[in-house]
Amino acid sequence: MTPSPEQPEKPLLITSELLGLPPYVVHPQDLSDSFNLVPGKIGSSIRQIDEETVVKYGPTVSLAEAEAMQFVSSHTNVQCPKVVGAYVLDGEGHIIMSYEHGKPLHAFWENASDKDKETVIEQLQRYLKEMRSIKGDYVGGFNRSPCVAGEFQWDYDHESDYEYGPYPDEHAFNDGIMEAISRARPWPANMDPESNGYNNTYRTRRLVHSLRDHEIVFTHGDLHAGNILVRDDLTVVIIDWGTAGFYPAYWEWYKATWHGPFKPSFIRQVERYIPPYWIEANIMNQIFNMILG
Structure with a gap:
């Protein structure tokens, strides 16, 4: 019997119970191609994916950060980026959020x-x-x-x-x-x-x-x-x-x-x-x- 070829492992996706499933997941290659880089902190990067949206991602980016922004938006009048979605993909956190001009x-x-x-x-x-x-x-x-x-x-x-x-x-x-x-x-x-x-x-x-x-x-x-x-x-x-x-x-x-x-x-x-x-x-x-x- 010929052994079946090994199937590639599916990426491990973790989402937030508070935020629910993200509306979409950005392909990792799209983050490394031609998008404009916005300066980020050590352990994170921020890339603008269209005129109004950025993705913050990296090994130090956590779902808790997205949850905190959602909490602030819903419990106070403090203005902060609007969270579109958040997830962890293969150990790297991703937060899709509004690009804030200012x-x-x-x-x-x-x-x-x-x-x-x-x-x-x-x-x-x-x-x-x-x-x-x-x-x-x-x-x-x-x-x-x-x-x-x-x-x-x-x-x-x-x-x-x-x-x-x-x-x-x-x-x-x-x-x-x-x-x-x-x-x-x-x-x-x-x-x-x-x-x-x-x-x-x-x-x-x-x-x-x-x-x-x-x-x-x-x-x-x-x-x-x-x-x-x-x-x-x-x-x-x-x-x-x-x-x-x-x-x-x-x-x-x-x-x-x-x-x-x-x-x-x-x-x-x-x-x-x-x-x-x-x-x-x-x-x-x-x-x-x-x-x-």
Whole structure:
């Protein structure tokens, strides 16, 4: 009997229960042919497939990001890309969404009038008030997915698939931050309690766990000026929801300001639309520097 030829395996397609089946799946070859590339983050690419539609795709693109955008659109007045469909194909996430026309906030700000600037800030104030009014009962990515942030991406053992959270509360989240430090910079086992290493670890743990008693609120998690677009009609659109989830109330301020505003004076504008947490941000900047080494 002649053995039958092996059939090629079908691509593994995973979809979101919240979003349902996508209206179509973009062929991988179409993403690598002649479409215009829009700059994306590490681990993701964005390609424009027609005048009004883009696809964000890559190994770090998650269904949770699409779910977060859908949630924002249906529960708030915050403007963000409209999700057409989302799926994971052979391990790569894909989000088909509207292409948003507009200038990044830093480009808009340079030549805008004081009146137009105030219009934009007032919108951001309303957006953040709405978002932060949505409380969470866990800490982590949207729809109880793991935490997504730079603090959780450094691993001495290079276990890229290691997941942090979601966590039941802020105390457990702080334990996760300590774990992230230890995985990025492993401490020797059985250290002498009188050693500098032992006491540095003790001080670090006490520092991290001084972050407590914060409300857990819905958070974008990367609200720098490049992720805020201003349309010609001055409507503000927030993009790139890959780090969205529920985090302690200080997290939005910390993540929006940790690498500094696009111009020094703009920190005083950020302070107007995101409640500032100067002490917590200072602590987390120290922690992030420990993780980076």
